[in-house]
Amino acid sequence: MYKISTSEKKILVDTLTPVSIYLKIRDKYSNSLLLESSDYGVNDNSYAYICFNPIAEIYIENNFIIKSLPDGSKEKIEINKNVNVVNEIDKFFKLFKCKKNDKKFINNGVFGYMNYDSVKHFEDIDLNSKENDIEIPEIYYAFYSNIIVINAFNNQAILFHHSFSKPTNLEVIFDYINSNNSTKYPFLKSGNLNSNMNDQEFIDLVKKGIKHCDRGDVFQIVLSRRFFQKFKGDEFNLYRALRSVNPSPYLFYFDYGSYKIFGSSPEAQLVVKDNKAEIHPIAGTFIRTGDDEKDAIKAKKLSEDIKENSEHMMLVDLARNDLSRNGNNVKVEKDREIQFYSHVIHLVSKVTAIKKNNSSTFQIAADTFPAGTLSGAPKHRAMQLISEYENCNRSFYGGAIGFMDFEGNFNHAIIIRSFLSKNHELIFQAGAGVVSKSSPENELQEIYNKLGALNKALEMAEKI
Template identity: 65%
Template sequence: MYNYKSVCKKIIVDTITPVSIYLKLRDQFSNTILLESSDYIAKDKSYAYICCNPISKFYIKKNILTIEYPDKVVKKKKLSDNSNVFSELSNYMSKFNVKEKHKKNNKFITKGIFGYMSYDSVKFFEKVEIKNESYGDNIPEIFYSFYSEIIVVNTFNNEATLISQSGNLNQINNIEKIIKTKNISEFGFKLQDELESNLKDEEFIKMVNKGITHCFRGDVFQIVLSRKFAQKFSGDEFCVYRQLRSINPSPYLFYFDYGSFKIFGSSPEAQLVVNDKKAEIHPIAGTFKRTGDDLVDSEKAIKLFKDDKENSEHMMLVDLARNDLSRTCSNVKVEKDREIQFYSHVIHLVSKVTGELKSYSRDIIGSTFPAGTLSGAPKHMAMKLIEKYEQHNRSFYGGAIGFIGFDNEFNHAIMIRSFLSKNQRLFLQAGAGVVSKSDPKNELQEVYNKIGALLKALEKAEEI
């Protein structure tokens, strides 16, 4: 058992931003991560997290589980696709006992682990064979870390709480000095060559037609088919994140640095939220492109709300979310039905499905993963067809990233509108929900609509 008694200190940060804090700390601590939110509805519950000094890691790569403990003990274990990953994860998390002084008077979360599950990790939760055809974007299927130091910024009242989970007050004082320094190291960013893709437009349209055929046959009601893009670059990819958070503000903004690769994005959609035995899924399906004219966009929003094809697609995924939650929850209901939400480049239909956990188990994570909005319905058959028709394994795309609490909280975003940086290449991916009424050319355009903010961020990043 690893016992910790955390210490904390509050400071005012009215002249400092979470981004500037991250830029200062990443020079001193490797593998620092940043989580933010532009959810204006949250107000006084809006927090940004900067986590540094990962003292323990849990990760799975090519079915090898590696655990690096705080005392430098390293354990490895060979897993099969039938292994109970959540049992392994729960056993790992049970090794930590963290007592917090700051918890009583604050609403933020820190007592837990931060990390991600790639789409490819679904092989541990469902009987779906994941191909091993990488586009150069292969990463560990699952990666979580326990961070010694965490800075929590309340962006509503400009107050930061500096926390050392290991009780190191000297480290807190050191971090405060770093945060208050005036110097920030910034580096430029430059695009190299043209944007690449693993599919030509006509090849994607051909794949969509195959999906439509399966919908007509009744094999699936909907299937989400996607394509990859890659962009070579030189310099600092954090410039892309800075532009992306400005161009496409979203409820989930994140930048996770793992040294040999980085994952960052601006996701509009939660994979799963669990708090106080209440579970939530927020299906997003139904997409129209924005024009830049607010009046025209308002008219398009009304058209989207009334569109038969988009509504049919959306309700399939709401039903799927209800079914997923019903496996572990009671009193499952749709709390919000087809709300219109505006983003920088698209308009979405968004619902909220909730349930009350019968008894807490991390099995709820697997039973709701991946999101139906990234796979289709019925989910199992849709995933089998995705493996059949998409040329490469999805890697990070469609996975989930966020926080798992020792007290059973869970909050993860779906990795969409996101980048993976590896070997001086930025990978991005987007898909379209294919149904029997789909027009292949419209589905192709939907992909370009969804990556619009990402491409703009790439272009604008050169200006920093």
């Protein structure tokens, strides 16, 4: 076990923003990350996090679990039928002994992601490996020495330094934050937008999904399409544009050096706070018009739409089943609430459970992964069909990204409305929920509706 000492420093940041602070930090520290929320009016969501200087990490790559520890040691475990991946991740979390957190926000723990294909480590399912797979770790979590927590509610920030053996660096960080230096570069698209299939090929894919729904193999299947855009310059400008055109509860920019994952997700994968687990299924989508009165009429139509409501309730039932595996007292606390986003209107519910005493938080995360809104129902069969029919592994798309502290609190977004950047290429993806009554042309349009904010951000980023 590693005993971690923590020092902290409170500062006033009324003339700064999370973005401006991050720009200063990233110039000094590679592999840094930014996690924000547009729900700053709600006190619980008024915190932004900037993390850098990792002192320990765990990741899965090429069928190995690799653990890098604060004393410089490494452990490499080959995954086979005798290795329980969830247990190995839990063991990593338990290696660190930190001072109990007495704050309302997270100030220790791990930040990172798990991609969609990592479900094969949690469930007995085979996913077909495709030749054009994106080469990034399937799971990556790091314990960061430095965390800056910014409270947008009162314009204060707390600088944290977690250390196994090194002296505090808070004064150095304070000087960086107060410096006038931060480097900005332009962003430019290069070449045309490409996709892994054309419109007709996606329509044909949807027709296959409808046949499986008609046969009773699945009630719903979420089929997706990938897009590619080459670029030059700084993709952080694209993140800045995206957070402007599509403000969302989850805004994130995770820089891993050779690749970056960033986005503006409306949907939580899983939230666990004080042993209470929550899933917020989002399913049922209408496009916004830009006119508030017309949008109100469309919202009423959405709430009464038989197809959209039946699709939504399937996913609520799936969330209840997933939470019941390691949770008690499962209930639906909110049922099909209308919520407005920048380009779409969604139906949103809230399903909760109390974590069982002998269950770990990460086990619940594994139980509920991936989100039913990204796979379909029944989940296992839907994922098999997705693997059979989609011509590329999903990788980051449909995964989960966020944090988990050492006391079992967990908050991850589903990686949707998001980009992966690697080798000067942006990769992004969107899916449509297919049921028996689906119209292939309407499901194609849903793809473009969901990509509306991303395409608008691509245009705006070139003007920053």
